[in-house]
Amino acid sequence: MKINTRYHGEVEINQEDILSFAKGIPGFQEEREFCLLPLSEEGVYYVMQSLNTSELAFIVTNPFNFFKEYDFTLEESVIEELHLESEKDVRVYTILTVQDPFIKTTANLQAPVITNLNNRKAKQVVLHNEQYGTKQPIFQNDEVKG
Template sequence: MKIETKYHGALVITDQDVISFPNGLPGFQEEKHFVVIPFSEEGMFQILQSINTPQLGFVMTNPFAFFPDYDFELEYQAIEVLKVNTPEDVEVYSILTVQDPFNKTTANLQAPIVINKASKLGKQLILTGTSYLTKHQLFDKVEAK
């Protein structure tokens, strides 16, 4: 199928590329079908792109690449929704708030995107009782300008 995207224009995807979010995303409950698209060739950043709304694409990254100590437990309810059988099936992403200049970009560690790549199901978790915030500086040294 052909979709329009926020950052890459028109793309052809397959049904196997589509990730279903049964509950949508917080603030976007009606959006239930997305695709993960590499943002650039090096693979550090991805786009969580709605297949129905071209303007709805979230820049995200693997939080462990920037925050090696990042840790949370996947609660039973999320495991059930995602139909997780093995930890190897799970991918975790953080949505970024992209800033100009880019070195001021922040990551939302309080609400990770969790995807079961085997079942093609996704969910955005809202972590409570943690010190994680919605805006963690992605790059250690941000020059004041």
């Protein structure tokens, strides 16, 4: 299937590349299908592109690349909704707010995107953990990745 994207122009994606958000994502409840497209050759940054709205795309990353101590427990309702059977089935992404200069970019650690690698179901989960913020700087020591 061909889709128009914000950053990559027209691209071909496969059905198995589609992430399905049953209830959309906060602020975009009607947007229920996204795909992940690589933004960097190193595989550090991705574009979470809406299949419905070509201009709607979020820059995401695996938060563990930047925050080794990042840890949380999913509520049972989320585990059931995504049909998660094992931790090995889970992939976690965090939405970035890209800044200029890039070194000022922040991550939303309070609302990670949880995906099930087996069935491609996904959900942005709002954590009830005051330890994590919505604008956590990803570069702690002036060290730029990607």
